Amino acid sequence: MEAQQNDDGGSSGGKGSSGGFLCRQSSTRWTPTTDQIRILKELYYNNGVRSPTAEQIQRISARLRQYGKIEGKNVFYWFQNHKARERQKKRFTTTTTASTTNDHNNQTPMQRGIMLPTAWKPDHHQDHHQSFNHNIKYSPVVSSTAPNSSATSMLGGTLVLKLKLNGQLTRVTLRT
Amino acid sequence: MEAQQNDDGGSSGGKGSSGGFLCRQSSTRWTPTTDQIRILKELYYNNGVRSPTAEQIQRISARLRQYGKIEGKNVFYWFQNHKARERQKKRFTTTTTASTTNDHNNQTPMQRGIMLPTAWKPDHHQDHHQSFNHNIKYSPVVSSTAPNSSATSMLGGTLVLKLKLNGQLTRVTLRT
DNA sequence: CAGATATGAATGAAAG
DNA sequence: CTTTCATTCATATCTG
Numbered sequence: 612m613e614a615q616q617n618d619d620g621g622s623s624g625g626k627g628s629s630g631g632f633l634c635r636q637s638s639t640r641w642t643p644t645t646d647q648i649r650i651l652k653e654l655y656y657n658n659g660v661r662s663p664t665a666e667q668i669q670r671i672s673a674r675l676r677q678y679g680k681i682e683g684k685n686v687f688y689w690f691q692n693h694k695a696r697e698r699q700k701k702r703f704t705t706t707t708t709a710s711t712t713n714d715h716n717n718q719t720p721m722q723r724g725i726m727l728p729t730a731w732k733p734d735h736h737q738d739h740h741q742s743f744n745h746n747i748k749y750s751p752v753v754s755s756t757a758p759n760s761s762a763t764s765m766l767g768g769t770l771v772l773k774l775k776l777n778g779q780l781t782r783v784t785l786r787t
Numbered sequence: 788m789e790a791q792q793n794d795d796g797g798s799s800g801g802k803g804s805s806g807g808f809l810c811r812q813s814s815t816r817w818t819p820t821t822d823q824i825r826i827l828k829e830l831y832y833n834n835g836v837r838s839p840t841a842e843q844i845q846r847i848s849a850r851l852r853q854y855g856k857i858e859g860k861n862v863f864y865w866f867q868n869h870k871a872r873e874r875q876k877k878r879f880t881t882t883t884t885a886s887t888t889n890d891h892n893n894q895t896p897m898q899r900g901i902m903l904p905t906a907w908k909p910d911h912h913q914d915h916h917q918s919f920n921h922n923i924k925y926s927p928v929v930s931s932t933a934p935n936s937s938a939t940s941m942l943g944g945t946l947v948l949k950l951k952l953n954g955q956l957t958r959v960t961l962r963t
Numbered sequence: 964c965a966g967a968t969a970t971g972a973a974t975g976a977a978a979g
Numbered sequence: 980c981t982t983t984c985a986t987t988c989a990t991a992t993c994t995g
Contacts, residue, residue, distance in 0.1 A: 640971050640972070640989080640990070642971085642991070643970095643971090664982095665875070665879060668879050669881075683880060684879055684972085685971080685972095686879075688970095688971060688972060691983085691984090692970065692972085693970090694983090695983095695984070695985070695986090696969090698984085698985090699985085699986095814987085815976095816975055816985090816986075816987090818987095819974095838980090861976095864975060864976060864977080865974095865975080867980085868975070868976085871981065871982085872973095872974085874980090
């Protein structure tokens with residue numbers, strides 16, 4: 612099923628062209644080379660990479676570039692599609708198959724019971740007490756200090772802040 | 788981008804109804820028309836709209852409704868996605884070249900074209916203090932800048948900082 | 964060459 | 980705000 616071009620063929624370098632009369636979109640979409648695919652799959656299956664961060668994407672695409680032209684978004688889309696399609700195929704197994712007469716091409720709305728906001732804004736949590744630490748979800752800033760005296764300093768042209776970032780005390784100098 | 792404009796005008800055919808063929812059922816998902824997209828982009832790029840308020844969303848969706856079916860949440864999501872993807876795409880491209888020195892070295896001033904310079908004008912009435920995101924892995928501060936408008940904000944009780952942490956622009960909100 | 968399939972790209976929606 | 984999920988479109992590639 613997985614019809615992948617294992618033959619190198621003319622893959623490298625991207626063929627494209629073909630006198631596309633295309634309205635918009637990709638005249639030349641990225642065609643990964645076999646080496647690129649091999650590395651991508653290795654990352655996916657052996658290293659467990661699923662949704663690489665921006666930094667990882669840059670690193671990966673930089674590595675793959677020696678095997679052919681590639682951009683960061685190609686890597687991004689590749690992982691995204693690979694993951695999605697793996698899940699997609701798996702989902703056919705888990706599907707509750709309500710009825711036997713259903714087409715295989717059913718497009719389940721996939722309403723997972725997610726509430727749909729009455730209006731338009733999926734407004735979230737209620738109003739709680741807004742403690743400063745609460746603002747930081749993933750905790751880059753664990754604590755911070757901004758004494759009033761800093762304001763004076765700032766008006767003088769420089770403000771020095773001490774922030775605790777990821778448990779590490781950091782000094783920030785601001786020039787105004 | 789805009790691959791298809793599905794101009795509705797009436798949901799033809801119920802979905803999955805018994806005793807019938809599956810004929811082009813109305814997809815649950817909003818498919819913007821080209822006119823709608825044109826206006827949205829105009830608002831985004833020409834008017835600098837990024838995160839419209841409730842009132843703005845109502846107005847915009849009302850205006851777009853003459854070009855096709857649309858709800859407020861569609862507008863909300865559109866701006867959210869458009870903004871996020873503009874940034875994301877840049878993150879793939881940016882070469883962060885973190886300088887791994889705790890010493891304060893000046894790097895690129897984070898002057899960007901996406902946001903209007905007046906983004907922090909004192910008259911904005913948004914009451915969100917919680918805007919911070921993760922992704923600071925090692926937490927040295929590479930460089931920082933404080934626009935003049937931040938001083939005003941600080942006197943008002945809130946100081947907004949934009950820091951470049953590990954080559955990634957981050958915003959910190961401090962309550963004083 | 965035509966149809967089927969695999970997959971890159973895009974984007975609405977929503978979760979985190 | 981950022982990240983992830985689901986779905987759809989467009990096209991490269993394979994197959995007969």
